[in-house]
Amino acid sequence: MTAAVPQLDPTRALRAADARSGKTPAAASCLHCGQPCIGAQVPSEEKPFCCLGCQTVHALLTENGLGQFYELNATPGSTASGAQKRERWSYLDDTSVQEKLLDFSDDKVAKLTLHLPQIHCVACVWLLENLFRLDPGIVRSTVHFARRDVSLTYFKHETTLSKVVAMLAAIGYEPTLTLRELEHPKSATPHIRRQLQLGLAGFGFGNIMMLSIPGYLGLDSFSGPFFKTVFGWLSLGLALPVLVYSASDFWRTAWLSLRRRVATLDVPIALGLAALYGQSAYDILGHRGEGYLDSLTGLIFFLLCGRLFQQKTYDRLAFDRDYKGFFPLAVVRRTAGGEETVAISRLEVGDRLALRGGELLPADATLVAGTACLDYSFVTGESEPVACEVGAHLYAGGRQTGGAIEVETVKPVSQSYLTSLWDNEIFRKDGGPSLDTLTNRYSRRFTWVVLGVAAASAAFWLAVDPAIAAKAFVSVLIVACPCALALAAPLTSGTAHRVFGRAHIFLKNALVLERLAEVDTIVLDKTGTLTGNDASGVSFAGDPLSAKEAGWVLSLARHSVHPHSLRLGRALAPGAPVAPVTGFVEIPGCGLNGTVEGRSVRLGSPAWLGRSGVAIPTGFIPAGNSVCVAIDGRFRGCFLLTSPLRPEVEALVRSLGGRHQLALLSGDNAREEARFRSLLGERATLRFDQSPTDKLRFVRDLRLAGRTVMMVGDGLNDAGALKQSDVGVAVVEQVGAFSPASDIILDAAQLPQLARMLDFSRRAVRVIRAGFILSGLYNLVGIGIAAAGLLSPIVCAVLMPLSSISVVLFACGATRWAARRAGLTDATPVPAAP
Amino acid sequence: MNVILLLMLASLAVATVFLGGFIWAVRAGQFEDTGTPPLRMLAEDDPGPIDKSPLPETNQEN
Numbered sequence: 001m002t003a004a005v006p007q008l009d010p011t012r013a014l015r016a017a018d019a020r021s022g023k024t025p026a027a028a029s030c031l032h033c034g035q036p037c038i039g040a041q042v043p044s045e046e047k048p049f050c051c052l053g054c055q056t057v058h059a060l061l062t063e064n065g066l067g068q069f070y071e072l073n074a075t076p077g078s079t080a081s082g083a084q085k086r087e088r089w090s091y092l093d094d095t096s097v098q099e100k101l102l103d104f105s106d107d108k109v110a111k112l113t114l115h116l117p118q119i120h121c122v123a124c125v126w127l128l129e130n131l132f133r134l135d136p137g138i139v140r141s142t143v144h145f146a147r148r149d150v151s152l153t154y155f156k157h158e159t160t161l162s163k164v165v166a167m168l169a170a171i172g173y174e175p176t177l178t179l180r181e182l183e184h185p186k187s188a189t190p191h192i193r194r195q196l197q198l199g200l201a202g203f204g205f206g207n208i209m210m211l212s213i214p215g216y217l218g219l220d221s222f223s224g225p226f227f228k229t230v231f232g233w234l235s236l237g238l239a240l241p242v243l244v245y246s247a248s249d250f251w252r253t254a255w256l257s258l259r260r261r262v263a264t265l266d267v268p269i270a271l272g273l274a275a276l277y278g279q280s281a282y283d284i285l286g287h288r289g290e291g292y293l294d295s296l297t298g299l300i301f302f303l304l305c306g307r308l309f310q311q312k313t314y315d316r317l318a319f320d321r322d323y324k325g326f327f328p329l330a331v332v333r334r335t336a337g338g339e340e341t342v343a344i345s346r347l348e349v350g351d352r353l354a355l356r357g358g359e360l361l362p363a364d365a366t367l368v369a370g371t372a373c374l375d376y377s378f379v380t381g382e383s384e385p386v387a388c389e390v391g392a393h394l395y396a397g398g399r400q401t402g403g404a405i406e407v408e409t410v411k412p413v414s415q416s417y418l419t420s421l422w423d424n425e426i427f428r429k430d431g432g433p434s435l436d437t438l439t440n441r442y443s444r445r446f447t448w449v450v451l452g453v454a455a456a457s458a459a460f461w462l463a464v465d466p467a468i469a470a471k472a473f474v475s476v477l478i479v480a481c482p483c484a485l486a487l488a489a490p491l492t493s494g495t496a497h498r499v500f501g502r503a504h505i506f507l508k509n510a511l512v513l514e515r516l517a518e519v520d521t522i523v524l525d526k527t528g529t530l531t532g533n534d535a536s537g538v539s540f541a542g543d544p545l546s547a548k549e550a551g552w553v554l555s556l557a558r559h560s561v562h563p564h565s566l567r568l569g570r571a572l573a574p575g576a577p578v579a580p581v582t583g584f585v586e587i588p589g590c591g592l593n594g595t596v597e598g599r600s601v602r603l604g605s606p607a608w609l610g611r612s613g614v615a616i617p618t619g620f621i622p623a624g625n626s627v628c629v630a631i632d633g634r635f636r637g638c639f640l641l642t643s644p645l646r647p648e649v650e651a652l653v654r655s656l657g658g659r660h661q662l663a664l665l666s667g668d669n670a671r672e673e674a675r676f677r678s679l680l681g682e683r684a685t686l687r688f689d690q691s692p693t694d695k696l697r698f699v700r701d702l703r704l705a706g707r708t709v710m711m712v713g714d715g716l717n718d719a720g721a722l723k724q725s726d727v728g729v730a731v732v733e734q735v736g737a738f739s740p741a742s743d744i745i746l747d748a749a750q751l752p753q754l755a756r757m758l759d760f761s762r763r764a765v766r767v768i769r770a771g772f773i774l775s776g777l778y779n780l781v782g783i784g785i786a787a788a789g790l791l792s793p794i795v796c797a798v799l800m801p802l803s804s805i806s807v808v809l810f811a812c813g814a815t816r817w818a819a820r821r822a823g824l825t826d827a828t829p830v831p832a833a834p
Numbered sequence: 835m836n837v838i839l840l841l842m843l844a845s846l847a848v849a850t851v852f853l854g855g856f857i858w859a860v861r862a863g864q865f866e867d868t869g870t871p872p873l874r875m876l877a878e879d880d881p882g883p884i885d886k887s888p889l890p891e892t893n894q895e896n
Contacts, residue, residue, distance in 0.1 A: 072877060125870060145870040197858045203853045207846065227838065234846070522896040 031070070032058045058207035064133045072123035086479070089162040089169070092177075101177075103151075109139060111153045114175040116168070119148045128173065129213040135159050135167055197246040198304045204242035208235045215290040216794060232284035235293040241467040243277055247300050248308075259814070265486045268450055272481025273300070275474045285780040295796045299483050302804040306487040309494055331355070332560055334406065351409050361398045363409045363646060367391060371587075374398035386602050425747035438514050438765065439489040442772055443482070450480040450783075457787035468789040473627070475791040479782030483800065484807040490772030491811035496764040499819040504747035504755055512743045514768075515726050516761035518708045522656055523721070525713030526666035526676070529731045529751075530649050538571035542637015545629070545789060549636070552596040553629055556603055564627050565592065565603070567641055591627075609635065648752035650679060655755040657681055663697060665690045665721070695721040712746075712754070713833055729754075752822060760822035767814040771807055778803035 031047050032054035049055040061069050091097055102109040119128070124143070127152050131141045137159025142151045150173075154164060165175055211231040213219075254270035273296060280291025334352035347353075347363060355361060361374070372388040376398045388394060394407060458473035493513050500507055507513055524530055543554065554572040557565040585593045591604015593612075602609060606628045610616050614630040627639040656662060664676055664683040676686055687698060697714075699721045702709045711725035722728030723741075729744040733749060746754070782799050785791050861866065 068877065122873045122876050125873045129874070143870050144867045145873060192860055192863075193865070195865050196857060199853065199856045201847065203856075207849055210845070211842075230842075236841070414881065511871065556885065 030198075053220075053512055059239065060134070061127070066127060066130055066133055069123045069127045072121070087630055091167045092162040092165055093160050101161070105156075108156060110156055111151065112161070113149050113151045114165070114168070114177075115147075115149055116173045116175055117148050118173050119143065119145065119150075123304050124173075127171070131167075134171070135164060137165065149789065194304070194308055197248070198301070198308055200570060201242050201297060201301040201304050202245040204238045204246070205294070205301045208294045208297050211238075211630035212290065212294045217630050228290065229287065230291055234666065235291065236281060236284055236450050239280070239297055242297050242300055242301050243273065245306060247273055250303070251451075257334040261439070262444075265439055265446070265482055268443070268447050268477075268482050269303070270479060271477050272483075274512055278479070279474045279478065289661040292796050294675055295478075295800045298801050299804070301480060302801065303483055303486060306490055306808070309491065319547065345409075347409060349409055349411060352411065353407050355405050355407055357401045359409065360730075361394055361396055361400070363396050364411040365394050365407035365409045367394055368406045368408050372398075372400060372405050372407075374400060438768055439486070441771070442485070446482060446485065450476065450482075453480070453750040453783055453787060454674075459516055460787075461789060464607055468644050472787055474790045475786035475789070476783055479791060479794065479799070480779055481800070482775065482779070483773060484775030484778060484803040487769050487804060488775055488807050491808055492764055492771060492815050493770045495812050495815035496760070496819075499760070499815065499824060500757070503753055503757075503824050504750045505753065507743065512727060513761055514765055516710070517746075517760060518766040519710040519727055519758060521661040521663070521709045522663060523663045523695075523702070523709060523711045523725065525695075525711075525721075526664060529712055530664075531645055538567055539640050539642075540627070541640060542635075545636065548577070549631060551579060552599060552601045552631065553603060556577050556592050556594050556601050564641060568603070568627060568639055568816040571639075600632055603627055619741075645679075646748070650783045652752050652754055653679055656758075657684070660758075663687070663698070666714075667755050679833055696724050697793075699724045705778075710758075756822050756824045762822045763818035763822055764815055765816055767811065770814065774810060775803055778806075 032049060040583065049056070058070075059181040061067065092101070094373070097109075098105070102110050116128070119125070123305050125145060129141055130235065131152070132138045135154075139155060140151075143149070144151070147206075152164065152242065154161075165177075168175055212235055214231065217780045250266050250270050250273065253266040258266055258394045276292050276296040276299075280296065282291050282313050283289040283291045286487070311414070317765055324684050331347070332354040333347070334354055352368065353362075353365065367390050369387055369390065369606065371390075372394060373385045373394065373636050374388060374394060375385045376395070379573045386398075396411075452475050452478035457476055461469035462473045496513055497507055507516075539734045550572050554569060555611070557569045577596050582595045583593075587593065587604070590608035591602060593600070593602050593604075595601070602612065602614065606616050606626070607630050609630050614628075614633055614635050616628075616635055618688070626641065629638065646714065653662065657680070661683070662680050664680055666689075673686060677684075680686065687694070699709055699711055708727075709725045710727040710729060711721050712729040712731060722730060727743050729746050731748050746757075778799065782791075782803075785795060
């Protein structure tokens with residue numbers, strides 16, 4: 001079965017979870033992907049593989065002279081889910097789809113960029129840049145590691161896009177092709193402008209410094225006034241492009257905030273820059289001195305360095321809040337003439353769609369043929385598949401887990417359930433406090449204080465010595481230029497983001513960090529957040545199965561992508577041998593049936609087993625989720641699946657409870673209330689049977705009561721509550737798999753770090769405050785000198801870079817130290833950071 | 835003293851040439867990706883001859 005969206009492939013998610021948990025497998029690990037070889041699917045003495053897919057890829061690569069792939073990294077492969085049908089990609093050869101995907105195309109070659117989230121190591125880069133060895137139609141392939149992109153150029157007459165993508169998928173690099181990419185063609189890189197601005201500022205800074213040296217050393221008396229004038233004019237000329245082009249962003253934002261009547265930090269910066277240049281031009285043109293152009297260009301250079309660093313950090317962590325990023329790109333449409341693959345954006349109401357197992361339903365639809373068994377876990381967070389009969393209304397976002405079905409859409413994609421959930425007015429976060437960053441709060445006060453001091457000193461000197469008044473006024477503006485202040489917050493949060501990123505915690509923006517530090521109430525979702533879906537919690541009741549029989553059950557379960565089968569497979573995997581299955585049948589909503597080593601094995605619900613002629617012992621009452629086993633028509637017992645707490649949740653809840661008010665919301669019934677009451681303590685609020693709207697209201701009421709709420713959940717079902725909260729944390733099994741309306745995306749394996757994350761955010765905000773105080777001290781000294789009318793270019797040239805550099809060092813150093821103190825550790829395995 | 839003027843202009847001219855080079859390099863996309871080249875150099879240049887055997891059919895039943 002092919003999963004509709006690569007990230008949603010549950011087997012991969014489970015394997016990833018396994019890799020994260022760092023279990024050392026008893027079995028040999030796969031030569032290709034490094035996963036433990038369960039059983040002996042691909043028996044080989046010196047070359048063990050976990051599955052046929054991996055073996056195929058290995059053979060393909062070694063035959064084509066790409067064996068070095070395995071020398072660069074011990075087990076570099078992404079688990080290959082096996083070769084897939086090329087028809088799945090046939091829609092890529094549709095011209096309307098290609099128009100949107102291709103960057104360039106003429107009658108000979110085409111170029112495009114594909115996002116391959118699986119890229120993780122040197123070997124990946126090497127393999128993907130040697131793709132021409134696998135498909136001679138590919139001219140060139142270049143990897144951008146940080147973006148996980150590969151840029152491809154191919155000959156149109158030698159290969160097709162669908163062939164290229166199918167080949168990538170076959171070697172384990174299935175590209176992420178989503179609606180999002182179709183709707184928004186890539187924009188030109190904004191980095192170029194920033195790099196040019198920085199380069200120009202550096203050029204101006206360096207040359208003006210050189211021209212200023214005679215001034216610093218007092219050599220003017222030797223060289224004479226002529227050179228002083230020449231150097232002054234040259235400096236003025238060199239500083240002009242820096243002021244106009246490199247600093248253009250400061251002018252623009254300062255102008256914008258003036259028009260909006262908000263005093264952001266860019267206003268005093270722009271004022272300071274203008275005052276610096278104005279004063280320098282006045283000095284040089286009037287032969288009064290050498291001006292402050294070295295300080296001016298230096299400041300712009302340091303400011304741009306800070307911004308570039310900040311931007312790079314955000315770019316790397318950029319993630320997408322758009323639900324469309326998680327929908328399949330095309331579906332198979334039934335027409336009078338047969339079947340065709342169409343892009344989702346072209347679906348119309350009344351279209352007949354053929355949905356295969358593992359595919360996601362793009363729009364609300366009515367079931368026409370087949371038995372639907374929909375897994376709504378991406379919508380509701382509940383992993384229990386829902387069986388539906390013909391004529392039933394199916395909701396968008398559900399994933400078909402049984403056989404193929406045929407549906408008729410009843411709503412267009414843009415108006416379906418998910419979009420209406422998303423577009424719901426009450427789901428929107430009120431935009432009020434979004435502008436209120438820590439920096440902005442400080443800068444508002446700062447701007448007025450500076451203007452006040454400047455005016456006061458001018459007024460004082462007007463009364464005492466009118467000749468100095470103008471100089472004092474401008475000097476205060478120059479010295480008060482809050483460059484250090486502007487650098488403190490972005491550098492601290494940039495460093496904090498990197499620390500978080502290494503721990504697999506992804507924050508949306510700097511604002512989140514500041515709000516995170518203020519959280520006093522934590523609302524937890526139960527399913528998928530506190531409880532996980534791993535192998536523990538699976539127990540067997542009945543006649544104990546022999547190792548051989550367990551192997552049969554495992555062999556059968558491996559053929560299904562049903563959540564129960566997956567959990568069963570994980571629970572049985574260690575030690576059980578696997579044999580080929582013949583006559584495999586999956587009856588959606590009922591169970592699995594197949595023949596293993598000549599024995600008929602059935603797995604499924606007791607009712608279905610009863611219907612198929614298996615005698616269920618009288619008095620057998622399945623409790624909770626259960627999967628019954630019958631071998632050769634004889635009832636053998638039943639696997640009980642309970643949702644266990646994720647590891648370390650108890651310790652986590654204890655450490656969170658000390659400082660925060662806790663609440664638990666669950667869509668389930670109150671069966672487990674006692675267990676969670678003892679876990680969360682008496683003070684916590686527990687609510688069961690909560691609908692998405694209930695959750696949203698609960699969070700909103702808390703906020704109205706004046707609390708700063710962090711909501712921790714997963715699934716679109718929590719999206720409203722996540723968005724309503726001050727900080728919405730989405731817990732995902734696989735980073736990049738799904739990002740609902742959240743502010744933070746947290747790798748599920750990192751959940752135990754939640755308390756440390758909060759601790760670190762508080763420390764980081766303290767570092768920002770300390771940075772403000774530090775730069776404030778520098779300003780105090782500078783303003784004191786300036787207001788006294790004593791500011792000389794040399795004092796300015798020393799004081800300003802000194803304050804900027806020391807604040808930069810302080811921000812980066814103190815943040816790292818805070819991370820160590822908070823105990824925030826890197827995620828394992830170490831993510832492939834460039 | 836005029837030699838200073840000459841040197842000054844010469845050094846500015848050289849610096850301008852470098853600035854031009856930098857602008858060209860940025861526009862040509864040389865600073866686009868600073869992460870991949872250090873990885874790329876770790877691989878051997880010649881991975882061996884290409885085996886001309888036909889590609890295995892990826893169109894298998896799954």
